[in-house]
Amino acid sequence: MQLFEKLISHHEAMGLVLESTPRLPVVHTLLEDARGLAVAEDLRARFESPPFDNSAVDGYALRSCDAVAARVFRVVDEAPAGRPARKKLGEGEAIKIFTGGVIPEGADAVAMVENTSGWGEEFELKKAVLPGNNVRKGGEDVHKGEVILHADTEIGAPEIALAATQGYGELPVYRRPKIVVLSSGTELVEPGARDLSPGEIFDSNSFALLAQAFDAGADARRLYAASDNVEVLRAAIEEALSSADVVVTSGGVSVGEKDLVKGVLLSLGVEQIFWGIKLKPGKPVFFGVRENARFFGLPGNPVSAMVCFELFVRPALMRMMGRTDRHRPHIEVYFDEDVENKFGRMHAMRVRLSRTEKGWMAQSVGAQGSGLVSSLTKADALALVGPESEGVRAGDPVEAIVLREEVLF
Numbered sequence: 001m002q003l004f005e006k007l008i009s010h011h012e013a014m015g016l017v018l019e020s021t022p023r024l025p026v027v028h029t030l031l032e033d034a035r036g037l038a039v040a041e042d043l044r045a046r047f048e049s050p051p052f053d054n055s056a057v058d059g060y061a062l063r064s065c066d067a068v069a070a071r072v073f074r075v076v077d078e079a080p081a082g083r084p085a086r087k088k089l090g091e092g093e094a095i096k097i098f099t100g101g102v103i104p105e106g107a108d109a110v111a112m113v114e115n116t117s118g119w120g121e122e123f124e125l126k127k128a129v130l131p132g133n134n135v136r137k138g139g140e141d142v143h144k145g146e147v148i149l150h151a152d153t154e155i156g157a158p159e160i161a162l163a164a165t166q167g168y169g170e171l172p173v174y175r176r177p178k179i180v181v182l183s184s185g186t187e188l189v190e191p192g193a194r195d196l197s198p199g200e201i202f203d204s205n206s207f208a209l210l211a212q213a214f215d216a217g218a219d220a221r222r223l224y225a226a227s228d229n230v231e232v233l234r235a236a237i238e239e240a241l242s243s244a245d246v247v248v249t250s251g252g253v254s255v256g257e258k259d260l261v262k263g264v265l266l267s268l269g270v271e272q273i274f275w276g277i278k279l280k281p282g283k284p285v286f287f288g289v290r291e292n293a294r295f296f297g298l299p300g301n302p303v304s305a306m307v308c309f310e311l312f313v314r315p316a317l318m319r320m321m322g323r324t325d326r327h328r329p330h331i332e333v334y335f336d337e338d339v340e341n342k343f344g345r346m347h348a349m350r351v352r353l354s355r356t357e358k359g360w361m362a363q364s365v366g367a368q369g370s371g372l373v374s375s376l377t378k379a380d381a382l383a384l385v386g387p388e389s390e391g392v393r394a395g396d397p398v399e400a401i402v403l404r405e406e407v408l409f
């Protein structure tokens with residue numbers, strides 16, 4: 001039986017993960033694939049935007065100096081969006097115009113159709129129009145040469161819209177990490193495939209970890225559940241390592257004789273960075289590196305696997321993508337009763353949050369066993385209790401990692 005050489009704190013573990021996980025190379029990615037990535041370099045406007053003066057409404061372009069109430073105008077042309085008028089405006093003339101249409105030469109304002117009567121060759125103006133009324137000026141949004149997206153900005157819908165207005169079909173980004181998720185355990189059966197035989201359970205981890213990986217913005221793929229057999233595991237892990245930036249396994253990474261993952265990894269040339277964290281749940285976590293691939297061996301207990309993904313894998317994925325907001329929100333919470341920690345390890349305790357006059361109050365979701373899958377569905381946050389104390393007293397400040405950010409609002 002192998003024993004953990006040394007358990008490190010979760011802060012130390014986090015530091016080691018980030019230290020050995022650089023950003024991925026810069027690539028140009030299509031706008032439709034850019035969501036959630038970070039801009040790798042400042043992006044500048046190529047031209048004034050909007051590129052021309054245009055109408056903000058449907059109505060008539062005219063000369064504001066003619067535009068007194070009750071005046072009748074002659075309609076000499078039209079300017080729908082995308083097709084500028086051919087005629088130039090003279091005195092008492094108007095050009096029918098639509099939202100986005102180019103303001104015709106000679107016009108300096110637009111009368112809204114609602115302020116006119118008649119929608120034919122002639123119309124009467126019901127209300128005076130002032131210079132510039134209903135005109136969107138060229139360049140009023142963005143000036144040529146201006147930085148429209150700063151390096152490291154996270155790309156969301158508004159950033160994509162802005163880049164598109166400037167004709168960028170692709171954006172320079174840090175490549176999206178490829179991650180392969182793989183379960184290990186002879187007891188595991190594919191959900192939906194068949195009924196369970198005695199001693200078997202359904203594989204939940206790989207599906208949960210896959211969802212977490214997508215949630216972090218990674219390009220995620222799930223392999224099958226490998227049995228606790230050295231050859232099977234070696235083949236699965238080798239396949240994963242050679243095709244991914246990040247490989248995450250669950251199970252088989254503790255100190256039992258069926259825990260084969262670590263031995264297989266070392267035999268495949270993975271360099272161990274750490275194995276064992278002073279954390280509950282999640283003591284046996286393994287982290288290693290082989291060339292450009294990062295390997296996380298997470299424990300098999302479902303809560304441990306998911307919590308450790310949150311704490312270690314998610315920040316690593318975010319960093320690879322150049323995302324500076326790589327941590328979930330950390331807030332200060334308190335308990336309204338004393339909470340023990342007899343584990344001698346940091347307890348990442350599943351809690352519900354509620355807002356009170358004294359701040360955020362945390363309450364345990366109930367039993368904290370690391371096999372209790374239903375407990376995580378009830379948790380808003382992980383409160384970090386210990387490890388240097390026996391626990392915390394009622395009212396003491398405790399750091400918590402918020403898993404459901406919507407509870408904060």
Ligand code: AMP
Nearest residue numbers: 183185203204205206251252299300301
């Ligand atoms: P291990 O870390 O392999 O000793 O597994 C610890 C516990 O987690 C055992 O009860 C396993 O049956 C369970 N377990 C391991 N892998 C999975 C999985 N993919 N889905 C659900 N439970 C698992």
Ligand code: MG
Nearest residue numbers: 185251252300
């Ligand atoms: Mg196992």
